[in-house]
Every structure is written in structure tokens, then in C-alpha cells.
Amino acid sequence: MAPSPAAVAAAMPPAADPEREEEAEQQQTKWGAALEGLVVGSYCHDVLLRGGRVVGETLGGAAAFVSNVLDAASPPEASFAVVSKVGPDFAYASAPAPARHPSLLCPAPTTSFHARFSDAVASPAAHAPDRQLRRVHACDPIYPDDLPERRFAYGLAVGVAGEVLPETLERMIRLCRAVLVDAQALIRAFDADGGGGGAAVRHMALEGTPYARLLQRVAFLKASSEEAPYVGVETARRRCCVIVTEGRDGCRLYWEGGEARVAPFPAVQVDPTGAGDSYLAGFAVGLLWGLSATDAALLGNFFGAAAVSQVGVPTFHPKMLQGKAWAHGKGRRAAGRIQHQRRRCGRVDAWARHHPWEEMGDRGCQTNTRG
Numbered sequence: 001m002a003p004s005p006a007a008v009a010a011a012m013p014p015a016a017d018p019e020r021e022e023e024a025e026q027q028q029t030k031w032g033a034a035l036e037g038l039v040v041g042s043y044c045h046d047v048l049l050r051g052g053r054v055v056g057e058t059l060g061g062a063a064a065f066v067s068n069v070l071d072a073a074s075p076p077e078a079s080f081a082v083v084s085k086v087g088p089d090f091a092y093a094s095a096p097a098p099a100r101h102p103s104l105l106c107p108a109p110t111t112s113f114h115a116r117f118s119d120a121v122a123s124p125a126a127h128a129p130d131r132q133l134r135r136v137h138a139c140d141p142i143y144p145d146d147l148p149e150r151r152f153a154y155g156l157a158v159g160v161a162g163e164v165l166p167e168t169l170e171r172m173i174r175l176c177r178a179v180l181v182d183a184q185a186l187i188r189a190f191d192a193d194g195g196g197g198g199a200a201v202r203h204m205a206l207e208g209t210p211y212a213r214l215l216q217r218v219a220f221l222k223a224s225s226e227e228a229p230y231v232g233v234e235t236a237r238r239r240c241c242v243i244v245t246e247g248r249d250g251c252r253l254y255w256e257g258g259e260a261r262v263a264p265f266p267a268v269q270v271d272p273t274g275a276g277d278s279y280l281a282g283f284a285v286g287l288l289w290g291l292s293a294t295d296a297a298l299l300g301n302f303f304g305a306a307a308v309s310q311v312g313v314p315t316f317h318p319k320m321l322q323g324k325a326w327a328h329g330k331g332r333r334a335a336g337r338i339q340h341q342r343r344r345c346g347r348v349d350a351w352a353r354h355h356p357w358e359e360m361g362d363r364g365c366q367t368n369t370r371g
């Protein structure tokens with residue numbers, strides 16, 4: 001059965017709990033910037049079309065959706081930097097996420113996509129492609145030198161148009177203790193422009209790309225079920241933990257020697273854009289709070305469901321993560337689990353030294369023996 005939003009609200013510490021506030025303060029003093037994250041991927045313009053008509057124009061780019069979730073739900077001591085590139089035409093500089101995390105300005109136009117949705121009322125299969133994407137403009141790539149010259153606890157590689165170059169991902173891996181990657185940053189290919197309609201987005205096999213050799217230094221690789229065949233889950237799970245999101249069916253985690261399914265939250269889908277990005281950010285937030293990978297995936301499902309319920313980058317009410325559910329039995333159990341996990345893994349940089357997904361058999365954090 002799908003967990004209720006209250007169950008996930010319960011997976012988040014309530015801001016008003018004085019004990020937790022005190023704990024957060026102590027951690028802040030103790031760890032300082034140790035929880036800082038690095039988000040790499042460009043904001044973009046999304047034009048949504050249905051039946052040949054424009055039905056929406058929104059801020060897009062995985063970095064926008066990711067920052068939105070991290071801003072709303074990260075622990076207070078967990079800051080993050082965003083490295084994104086946009087052009088002089090960027091239309092959303094004052095929107096909340098870009099305003100808080102400004103981009104590098106380039107002479108090239110802002111990356112933009114046209115998303116053509118089918119007229120079908122509902123897709124018969126949860127995993128069927130929901131839209132045809134065309135890249136209309138591509139801003140500059142993000143080069144290794146664009147990244148700040150300091151260490152980060154974790155990194156999120158979340159490109160949308162091939163802007164996270166292999167050498168940029170490699171530098172992220174060097175700067176960050178643990179890196180989470182969205183497969184769309186690695187496997188998208190863009191067919192030659194077709195008469196003003198932009199370049200069709202297709203996928204290529206990850207194994208044939210220069211990113212493949214970096215996988216064993218990545219902590220988590222997230223792919224949608226449409227992208228999964230190009231990632232090659234069976235090969236990839238031997239190198240890192242692979243998460244496959246399955247739309248309204250939730251998600252599955254695959255690691256060497258096991259897998260787990262994590263149930264979805266119910267949602268009324270109005271716009272699927274950004275579901276995967278919000279999922280990945282929710283997952284990272286769960287890990288930041290010290291949750292096991294499967295509990296973090298529950299939080300990912302929560303934010304994925306929230307993303308499809310609104311058009312464009314969603315607005316989150318802070319109360320959605322603090323509900324009264326905390327006081328109920330289910331909430332208490334989840335709270336206890338978080339405390340327990342925090343004691344065991346605690347810091348986000350533990351991902352790099354231990355494989356958190358190995359906790360899934362409740363064996364605790366185990367040292368990485370796979371080299």
C-alpha cells in the first residue's frame with residue numbers, strides 16, 4: 001500500500017522540536033560546512049505543448065527542481081552551491097531557486113526545451129514516455145574550471161543537455177566525497193536540428209560513453225525506467241547503487257547482491273516535468289538526514305509525487321514536512337529510525353566511506369570492500 005504523505009512528513013524532523021533544534025545546532029558547530037553540497041547542471045526554459053499549442057512556459061532544468069527541494073527540506077546545517085549556466089535571455093533570474101543560487105552568465109542563449117505531450121488523457125502504462133522532448137537552444141557546457149575550488153560533502157550531477165562534461169563529472173568526483181548522478185546528464189544525445197524545431201532528444205548506451213569508467217566512483221546513479229535500458233542496470237549495479245524511478249509505481253533500488261522496491265505516494269499528475277529531479281533531490285535530502293537508502297527513496301517518492309502535482313517548479317509549504325503526523329505512532333517509529341541511522345551513519349560524507357545501501361539488509365553501515 002502507498003505510504004501516506006503523513007508517513008513521509010514523519011520522516012522529517014519537526015522544526016518545532018526543541019531537542020532536534022538543539023541537536024542541529026550542535027551539529028552545525030561540530031561539522032560546520034562539512035555538509036555542503038555541490039549541484040551541477042544548468043537551468044533552462046521549458047515550453048510545454050499540447051496538440052501543437054503552447055500550454056505553458058516555465059523555468060526548467062534539473063538544477064532548478066533540485067535546488068527547490070534542497071532549499072525546502074535539507075537539514076539546517078546543509079548548505080549547497082549551484083553551478084549552472086544561462087544566457088542573457090534567461091527569463092527566471094528572480095524565481096526563487098535561481099535568485100538564491102544564481103547562474104554563470106554566458107553569451108549563448110539559455111538552454112531551452114520544447115516538450116510535446118500527447119493528447120491521450122492518461123498513459124496506459126506507467127513507464128511509457130509521456131512527452132517528446134526537443135532541445136531548441138543549448139547554452140555552454142559546464143567546464144571543470146567552472147566548479148568552485150573547495151571540497152564538498154556531496155555532489156549532484158544533474159545536467160539536462162549534455163552540459164556536465166565527462167571531465168566535469170570527474171572533477172566533481174574529486175571534489176565531493178559522494179556523488180549522485182542523474183543518468184539523463186550522461187546518456188542524452190541530440191539529433192541534428194530539424195528546421196527550427198530543435199534537436200530531438202534520444203538516448204545512447206552509457207557503456208559507450210566516456211562516463212562509464214567513472215561509475216565505480218559514483219555513489220548513486222538514478223535513471224527513469226525509460227532510461228534504464230540504456231544505463232544497463234545489471235552492469236551498473238556492480239559499480240554503484242542504481243535507482244530506477246517508475247513514475248506512478250514508485251522506484252526500485254539495485255545494488256550488487258540485492259534490490260528493493262519502494263512504494264509510491266498517490267498524486268494527481270498535472271505536469272510530469274521535474275519528477276525525476278525532485279525525486280533525486282528528495283533522496284539526497286533523506287541521506288542528509290541520515291536515513292537508509294530505502295527510507296531516503298521514500299522521501300524521493302514523496303517529492304516526485306509533489307512535483308507532478310504542480311506545473312513547473314513546485315512551491316512547497318514548509319508545513320508539508322512537519323505535519324502533526326509526527327505525534328502519531330507511525331511518525332514516532334520513523335523518527336526513532338532516523339535517530340538510529342544518524343547515530344550510525346550521521347554525516348553525509350559517510351556515503352563515500354561506507355555503502356549506505358548495504359544497510360538495507362539492516363546490517364548497519366559496512367565498509368566498502370569493493371575497492
Ligand SMILES: Nc1ncnc2c1ncn2[C@@H]1O[C@H](COP(=O)(O)OP(=O)(O)OP(=O)(O)O)[C@@H](O)[C@H]1O
Nearest residue numbers: 224245246247248250267272274275276301304305
Ligand atoms: N503519477 C505519479 N504519481 C505518484 N508519484 C509519481 C508520479 N509520477 C512520478 N512520480 C514520482 O516521481 C518519481 C520520478 O518519476 P519518473 O519515473 O516519471 O521520473 P522521470 O521520467 O525522470 O521524470 P521527469 O523526466 O519528468 O523529470 C517516481 O519514482 C515517483 O516517486
Ligand SMILES: O[C@H]1[C@H](O)[C@@H](O)[C@H](O)[C@@H](O)[C@H]1O
Nearest residue numbers: 046060061062113160274277
Ligand atoms: O526542465 C526539465 C527537467 O529538468 C527534466 O528533468 C528534463 O528531462 C528536461 O530536459 C528539462 O526540460
